[in-house]
Amino acid sequence: xxxxxxxxxxxxxxxxxxxxxxxxxxxxxxxxxxxxxxxxxxxxxxxxxxxxxxxxxxxxxxxxxxxxxxxxxxxxxxxxxxxxxxxxxxxxxxxxxxxxxxxxxxxxxxxxxx
Amino acid sequence: xxxxxxxxxxxxxxxxxxxxxxxxxxxxxxxxxxxxxxxxxxxxxxxxxxxxxxxxxxxxxxxxxxxxxxxxxxxxxxxxxxxxxxxxxxxxxxxxxxxxxxxxxxxxxxx
Numbered sequence: 126x127x128x129x130x131x132x133x134x135x136x137x138x139x140x141x142x143x144x145x146x147x148x149x150x151x152x153x154x155x156x157x158x159x160x161x162x163x164x165x166x167x168x169x170x171x172x173x174x175x176x177x178x179x180x181x182x183x184x185x186x187x188x189x190x191x192x193x194x195x196x197x198x199x200x201x202x203x204x205x206x207x208x209x210x211x212x213x214x215x216x217x218x219x220x221x222x223x224x225x226x227x228x229x230x231x232x233x234x235x236x237x238x239x
Numbered sequence: 240x241x242x243x244x245x246x247x248x249x250x251x252x253x254x255x256x257x258x259x260x261x262x263x264x265x266x267x268x269x270x271x272x273x274x275x276x277x278x279x280x281x282x283x284x285x286x287x288x289x290x291x292x293x294x295x296x297x298x299x300x301x302x303x304x305x306x307x308x309x310x311x312x313x314x315x316x317x318x319x320x321x322x323x324x325x326x327x328x329x330x331x332x333x334x335x336x337x338x339x340x341x342x343x344x345x346x347x348x349x350x
Contacts, residue, residue: 161340168327168342169282215281227272227284228329 127152131216131231138238144189144203146234148216151197156218158199159228160191163213175199211238241266241332245341253349258318260344262311262328269331271304271311276343277324285313318348 128151138144150156160172171184173191181191188207192200199216214234220226242265252258262271270289274282286295288304288311295302301314311328325343332339 166345169329169340171338171340174338227287228274228282229284230281233281 127218127229129216129218129229129231131214131234133234134232135235136237138206138236140208140238141205144201144206144210144236146201146214146216146236148199148201148231149197150199150218153197153218153220155196156220157226158193159217159219160199160201161215161217163215163233165212169215173201206238208238211236241337241339243328243330243339243341245326245328245344247344248342249345249347251347251349252318254320255317258315258322258346260313260326260328260346262313262330262341264309264330264332264339266309266332268308271308271328271330273302273311273313274327274329274340275324276327280324282327315346318346320348320350322346323348 130149132147158175161169162172163169172189173181173183175181175193178193178196189201189203214236216231217228219228244263246261250258270287272287273285275285276282286302288295288302291308292306293304299316303312305311313326315322323346325345327340327343329340
């Protein structure tokens with residue numbers, strides 16, 4: 126069966142510090158991968174999605190970046206965090222054949238920038 | 240760009256009452272998906288609707304996709320405290336280029 130891992134579960138970082146969040150998927154090949162951010166009590170904002178290694182699409186301009194160094198690994202990074210980067214970061218995967226496949230979410234990382 | 244709206248934003252019901260949330264897209268959708276997020280948790284896929292006018296049921300939950308494929312609804316019959324959470328709709332636009340989540344409807348069920 127497929128599983129998706131995210132770490133860390135919680136993170137408190139000072140403004141201006143770097144960020145690296147990692148997401149890995151097991152049990153599937155060539156998945157579509159997604160990074161979302163959810164502000165407290167709000168909806169899901171799609172940040173990045175990837176249909177393959179090295180292929181990243183950005184949905185919103187920001188100081189975050191994403192990379193996909195391996196088929197089942199998706200990394201979210203920042204060189205300098207802003208206060209507005211606080212939120213709940215969710216990684217998700219879906220089948221890579223048809224865009225309409227459902228998305229499976231990881232447990233998320235709660236990031237607080239102070 | 241494609242926008243997906245949901246109403247109501249919040250709903251408080253007494254246990255046993257029915258609940259409905261509505262999802263409306265600014266563009267025609269190729270499909271609609273529904274997710275549930277429990278407080279403190281991550282979204283969990285519930286169902287996907289693809290066909291115009293499609294209706295699907297999961298126990299007390301009934302999902303409907305509009306004829307024009309621009310709106311959808313989720314109806315819960317006789318709510319239970321386990322139904323508490325935020326319900327999101329999400330959809331791909333007709334050409335499969337954009338996938339957008341609605342802002343969600345937060346359901347509270349009072350025992």
